[in-house]
Amino acid sequence: MNSRVHLTFQTKPARKRIEKIRAALDGHQLSARQLSKAIKLDATWIYSYIHYLRDLGEVHIAAYAADKRTALFTLGPGEDAARPAPAPAVPKPKAPVVDQVEEDMRKAVEAARRKVRLWKPQRDPLIAAFFGGATV
Numbered sequence: 001m002n003s004r005v006h007l008t009f010q011t012k013p014a015r016k017r018i019e020k021i022r023a024a025l026d027g028h029q030l031s032a033r034q035l036s037k038a039i040k041l042d043a044t045w046i047y048s049y050i051h052y053l054r055d056l057g058e059v060h061i062a063a064y065a066a067d068k069r070t071a072l073f074t075l076g077p078g079e080d081a082a083r084p085a086p087a088p089a090v091p092k093p094k095a096p097v098v099d100q101v102e103e104d105m106r107k108a109v110e111a112a113r114r115k116v117r118l119w120k121p122q123r124d125p126l127i128a129a130f131f132g133g134a135t136v
Helices: 012-025 032-039 043-056 100-118 125-131
Strands: 059-064 071-075
Touching: 012 032, 012 043, 012 071, 032 043, 032 071, 043 059
Parallel strands: none
Antiparallel strands: 059 071
């Protein structure tokens, strides 16, 4: 099932926008975001118009930008450019080696902080004997 909403671009404003898109793409390779800025139309609508024009065979993907994700569209029939392979994953750097003394100190500080968070003030037993327990 096609998840795109089927839109008809037969209205007069839609036809004007399509003509603007054709003019902007004529002889140029633009991404949808660049096209959005060029004709001052929201990128969401640009994607809808591009899909419509691609279905008609009037626009195709000429290339991909340096980031290997952004498609560059151009006017005219043609085969879509092949999507480049993603960049290989860069291994994460290993954590720096910490000597045992520093590790023990860090654990002791964490334990002390936990104790402080859990500590609740208690009434002095002598005061409690004279005046009674806390009523809070």
